[in-house]
Amino acid sequence: MSEAMQVNQAAGLQNLFTSPAPSPREERDIYHQAASLRRVSQKRRTTRTIAVAGGKGGVGKTTVAVNLAMSMAMAGKDVMLLDADMGVANIDVHLGLSPTRHIGHLLEGHCTLQDLILTAQNGLKVVPGGSGVRRLAKMGNGEHAAVIRAFDELIQPPELLIVDTSAGVADNVAMFAAAADDVVIVVCDELASLTDAYALIKILAHDFGVRRFRVVANMVRQASDAKKLYEKLARVCGRFLDVALDYMGMVPHDEWLRQAIRRQGAVVDLWPSSRAALGFKQLAGAVDTWGEPAYPDLGRIAFFSGQSVPAAGW
Numbered sequence: 001m002s003e004a005m006q007v008n009q010a011a012g013l014q015n016l017f018t019s020p021a022p023s024p025r026e027e028r029d030i031y032h033q034a035a036s037l038r039r040v041s042q043k044r045r046t047t048r049t050i051a052v053a054g055g056k057g058g059v060g061k062t063t064v065a066v067n068l069a070m071s072m073a074m075a076g077k078d079v080m081l082l083d084a085d086m087g088v089a090n091i092d093v094h095l096g097l098s099p100t101r102h103i104g105h106l107l108e109g110h111c112t113l114q115d116l117i118l119t120a121q122n123g124l125k126v127v128p129g130g131s132g133v134r135r136l137a138k139m140g141n142g143e144h145a146a147v148i149r150a151f152d153e154l155i156q157p158p159e160l161l162i163v164d165t166s167a168g169v170a171d172n173v174a175m176f177a178a179a180a181d182d183v184v185i186v187v188c189d190e191l192a193s194l195t196d197a198y199a200l201i202k203i204l205a206h207d208f209g210v211r212r213f214r215v216v217a218n219m220v221r222q223a224s225d226a227k228k229l230y231e232k233l234a235r236v237c238g239r240f241l242d243v244a245l246d247y248m249g250m251v252p253h254d255e256w257l258r259q260a261i262r263r264q265g266a267v268v269d270l271w272p273s274s275r276a277a278l279g280f281k282q283l284a285g286a287v288d289t290w291g292e293p294a295y296p297d298l299g300r301i302a303f304f305s306g307q308s309v310p311a312a313g314w
């Protein structure tokens, strides 16, 4: 909590003991304020936001985000998937959706976030990121923050929001990841994947204060390879960074995934007993074992934070 907020809170507490008893009208105002604060905290408690990142392109971030979200939707959860790979977004193609509007329309004030939501199989809600629009690929920090804040206005916040971030370590990836409750890092068995994942973790830790990461090993042959990959990354991070890395699970290399993309569906839905689908189901099961997220303090931008004050520097 910032110093200014601590002073405000202390002053508020002092007032409680020194002010005269409130009038009936003041009592009503206090009641309304308390009710709206409760709504904010309920909102914060009911939506868990998970960002899927990885640093390197092509490691399977979108594949993991789509199938993790779909697995959870198939398990009866209320899940929303945000395609934050702005400008080259393709979750709509993965899921056979045809959006007519994208985040650009939201930012220009032509529609609300609610208007953008599409529904895929099993009730999975999708917010398309827009593709082939140069302006989206060049969005600034203010615009990314505006997208994140738009989630505060949703009438019915989902139980889970999965955010597919873009490749690289640019500010947009970091902002979406840092605004989430949990960050999933997807790696595959390539040196560049490990070095880029490390670079992203370092930036998120140093510049955005993210301390915990969950690692998914994708396109591996077997569980022992996945564990080795995780251990390599955990060893380097443990040596140089003050972060906690948890092994979340693995997805084997599976040709059914490419078939699923050709059929414009999620492999967990089309071929639920394929090896990849079983891996994704285990990832979804892992989320159920995570404790309550450490809810964001008031000093930073966060999805569903119930506040609209940008953090300093953003």
Ligand SMILES: Nc1ncnc2c1ncn2[C@@H]1O[C@H](COP(=O)(O)OP(=O)(O)OP(=O)(O)O)[C@@H](O)[C@H]1O
Pocket: 054, 056, 057, 058, 059, 060, 061, 062, 063, 064, 085, 166, 167, 218, 219, 220, 251, 252, 253, 254, 255, 257, 258, 261, 276
């Ligand atoms: N476990 C897997 N087995 C086989 N193919 C996979 C697997 N995971 C992903 N792929 C394939 O790898 C390619 C890249 O995957 P994907 O688009 O999900 O990566 P990405 O990290 O989101 O890429 P980008 O950063 O470019 O958006 C796709 O063709 C996808 O079908």
